[in-house]
Amino acid sequence: MLQVVAAPALNTFEVKGAVADERVTALLGRQYFQVGPHVVGFDDAFAEPVVVRAYYDFYHDKVAQEHHRHSPFDTVGYMQFCYVSFGGRAIRPAVYGGRLADRDAYADRDHGIFVDFMAPEQVQLHFKPPPPLPFYPYNGVLTTEVGRAGFAIHPLPKGSMIACRPTEVPPPEQRPVCASIYAELAPGLLTRKEIDKAARAEQFLCIPATGREAYQEAWDYLSRNSWPLASEPPPLDGLTKSQVAAQAIGRYTLLTLPDPENEGTTDQPVLEATGATLCIWKETQGGQDWIFVVVLSPHDMTSLKADATSNALQRIYSEVAVTDDVDMTGGEPVPGVQTKVGRGQGGLSANPFTFDPASRPIHLRYLTCAVGQRHHDLRNAPAKQFLSGFCWTAQLAFDSFSRTLELTTVQQPELLMAPWNFDGAIERYKAAVTAVPPGAPVDMTNFIEAALLRDDFAGSSKLTFIDAGGRPV
Numbered sequence: 001m002l003q004v005v006a007a008p009a010l011n012t013f014e015v016k017g018a019v020a021d022e023r024v025t026a027l028l029g030r031q032y033f034q035v036g037p038h039v040v041g042f043d044d045a046f047a048e049p050v051v052v053r054a055y056y057d058f059y060h061d062k063v064a065q066e067h068h069r070h071s072p073f074d075t076v077g078y079m080q081f082c083y084v085s086f087g088g089r090a091i092r093p094a095v096y097g098g099r100l101a102d103r104d105a106y107a108d109r110d111h112g113i114f115v116d117f118m119a120p121e122q123v124q125l126h127f128k129p130p131p132p133l134p135f136y137p138y139n140g141v142l143t144t145e146v147g148r149a150g151f152a153i154h155p156l157p158k159g160s161m162i163a164c165r166p167t168e169v170p171p172p173e174q175r176p177v178c179a180s181i182y183a184e185l186a187p188g189l190l191t192r193k194e195i196d197k198a199a200r201a202e203q204f205l206c207i208p209a210t211g212r213e214a215y216q217e218a219w220d221y222l223s224r225n226s227w228p229l230a231s232e233p234p235p236l237d238g239l240t241k242s243q244v245a246a247q248a249i250g251r252y253t254l255l256t257l258p259d260p261e262n263e264g265t266t267d268q269p270v271l272e273a274t275g276a277t278l279c280i281w282k283e284t285q286g287g288q289d290w291i292f293v294v295v296l297s298p299h300d301m302t303s304l305k306a307d308a309t310s311n312a313l314q315r316i317y318s319e320v321a322v323t324d325d326v327d328m329t330g331g332e333p334v335p336g337v338q339t340k341v342g343r344g345q346g347g348l349s350a351n352p353f354t355f356d357p358a359s360r361p362i363h364l365r366y367l368t369c370a371v372g373q374r375h376h377d378l379r380n381a382p383a384k385q386f387l388s389g390f391c392w393t394a395q396l397a398f399d400s401f402s403r404t405l406e407l408t409t410v411q412q413p414e415l416l417m418a419p420w421n422f423d424g425a426i427e428r429y430k431a432a433v434t435a436v437p438p439g440a441p442v443d444m445t446n447f448i449e450a451a452l453l454r455d456d457f458a459g460s461s462k463l464t465f466i467d468a469g470g471r472p473v
Contacts, residue, residue: 001017001060002015002016002017002018002039002057002060002178003016003017004028004034004039007025011045012028012030012041012043012045013029013030013032013041014026015028015039015041015055017057017177017178018055018178019154019172019173019175019176019178020172020175020177021171021172021175024154024173026180027041027043028043028053028055029041029042029043029044029051029052029053030042030043030462031463031465033412035413035414035415036061036388036390037056037057037058037388038054038055038056038057038368038388038390038413038415039054039057040052040053040054040368040390040392040413041053041054042410042463044462044463045246045457046247046248046457047247047457048188048247048248048249049184049185049247049248050184050185050186050394050407050463051182051185052183052184052185052366053159053180053181053183054078054180054181054183054368054390055178055179055180056076056178056180056370056388058076058162058177058178058179058387061387061388063387064076064370064387067372068164070381071374071378071380071381072374073374073385074163074165074373074374074375075152075162075163075372075373076161076162076371076372076373077135077137077151077159077161077162077179077370077371077373078135078136078137078179078368078369078370078371079115079133079135079136079368079371079422080116080117080136080181080183080366080367080369081113081114081115081116081366081422082100082103082114082364082365082366082367083108083111083112083113083364083365084096084362084363084364084365085112085363085365086316086320086361086362087361089320090111090112090113091112091316091319091320092107092109092319093107093112093114094107095315095319096315096316096362097189097308097311097312098186098187098188098308098312099186099187099188099249100187100364101191102119103115103116103119105119105120105432105435106120106425106428106429106432107428108425108428113424114425114428115428115429116136116183117134117136117138117139117429118138118142120432120433120436121436123433123436124436124438126141127141130430130433130434132383132430133371133373133384135161135373136159136183137151137158137161137180137181138151138158139158140156140157140158140159143157144157150163150168152168152175152176153174153175154174156182157182158181158182158183159179159181159182160176160179160180161179162176162177162178162179163176179370183368185364185394185407187364187394187405187407188407189305189309189311189312189405190249190305190308191249191250192249192251192252194304194308195249195254195279195304198296198300198304199279199281199292199296201294201295204292204293204294205218205221205222205227205228205291205293205294206290206291206292206293207221207290207293208288208289208290208291209282209288209289209290209291213253214253214280214281214282215246215255215280217291218255218278218280218293219236219241221291222234222236222278222293223236223237223239224237236257239257239258241455241457243257243258244258244457246457251282252280252281253279254279254280254296255277255278255280255457256276256277256301257275257276257278258275259298275298276295276296277295277297277298277300277301278293278294278296279293279294279295280292280293302402302404305402305404306402306403308404309351309398309403309405310351310403312405313351313353317352317353351403355397355398355400357400359397359398360395360396360397360408360409361396361397361398363393363394363395363396364393364394364395364396365391365393366391367389367390367391367416367420367422368389368390368391368392368413369386369387369388369389369420370387370388371384371386371387372385372387386420386421386422388415388416389415390413390415390416391413391414391416392411392412392413393410393411394407394409394410395407395408395409395410396408397409407463408461408463408464409463409464409465409466410463410464410465410466411465411466411467411468412465412466412467412468412473414468
């Protein structure tokens with residue numbers, strides 16, 4: 001039985017009962033919800049990605065156990081599906097852009113629903129043959145080699161599966177008795193490609209790597225040493241991680257330092273620019289791992305994000321806007337969203353919409369499903385079976401000052417009260433993976449490669465959680 005316990009030293013919650021040894025704890029998050037047989041946690045230590053962790057108590061789910069007794073499952077795991085909407089109308093991942101764009105091959109062209117899974121080219125590279133079902137933990141192969149126990153071992157980067165009839169039995173402290181998912185919520189529109197260009201600076205810091213995470217090594221170095229060729233004190237001396245905002249994009253970790261003029265947190269120069277962002281990554285050169293750091297000014301970061309947002313809104317406008325008031329619901333203008341009068345003013349890069357301050361026009365609706373898999377397909381015992389699931393929504397608002405879309409709000413998870421038919425989404429997954437030609441190039445730029453210990457970087461605004469009626473919880 002799953003049990004939630006507080007971990008005050010980490011400013012988070014953990015769970016016991018996810019593995020056979022009930023003394024072992026597993027990370028959950030700063031905010032958690034009990035949703036039927038699922039415990040769901042949200043970890044917003046990083047501004048992006050937010051990590052969503054869920055645990056499914058399969059052996060204490062009475063309905064699932066009835067199915068299991070009738071015809072045993074071989075494995076149980078989580079799959080996740082999503083659709084993106086603007087003002088209530090579905091838009092394809094490629095129209096939205098950012099790191100969701102490579103899911104477009106899986107999207108339903110009418111409703112936009114897609115499986116939240118690695119790109120088809122990545123599936124072909126890592127699986128021979130491709131798996132028949134896109135269980136979310138399979139995404140872990142992008143960063144971790146899978147051992148003899150496969151995905152039925154804890155912990156793994158993207159969650160673990162239950163092997164109901166295992167051929168390789170891990171020790172109790174590693175044997176999952178609950179299915180788990182560690183999903184990345186990364187709706188930001190910047191990708192590694194944009195950061196690659198911005199990181200080509202003439203001045204940079206380069207230090208030998210010693211095996212820890214890149215941002216930790218850079219943090220420690222700049223807490224004790226000045227920036228190269230600079231005379232001011234060490235730029236991070238006296239700062240705590242709670243004053244810094246962090247996000248991960250591709251291989252990069254971005255640490256945005258406080259602005260003394262606004263924060264009152266420090267009176268020393270911060271790399272000659274208040275609110276500067278340290279762009280940190282690890283790279284191998286000459287057989288040696290090195291940590292690189294460049295400084296991006298507030299103007300650099302704001303321009304990058306604003307340009308990415310403007311491009312996304314232009315794509316959305318081309319896809320959905322039909323009148324001066326955006327009619328996207330079959331009859332009524334969308335509250336809080338209008339197209340601008342005199343569309344041509346301001347040039348092609350101008351924002352085509354105006355937003356009410358309280359509106360959150362972009363929603364990412366997630367359906368997280370626990371699924372049982374059998375290695376046979378009989379009339380009364382299908383090869384795949386929906387067992388239980390929950391849905392939740394990430395909501396983005398438009399910041400008129402920075403001209404960017406920002407993740408601000410999550411609508412709390414709710415139990416799926418009826419089995420959800422995901423057959424169409426699975427068929428689109430199979431068709432997309434099959435359509436990839438052998439040897440196709442693999443683009444890793446949309447995948448978060450930077451390993452992240454969940455240090456509590458609290459310099460960014462934390463998420464607000466609401467119920468279905470919009471009330472804070």
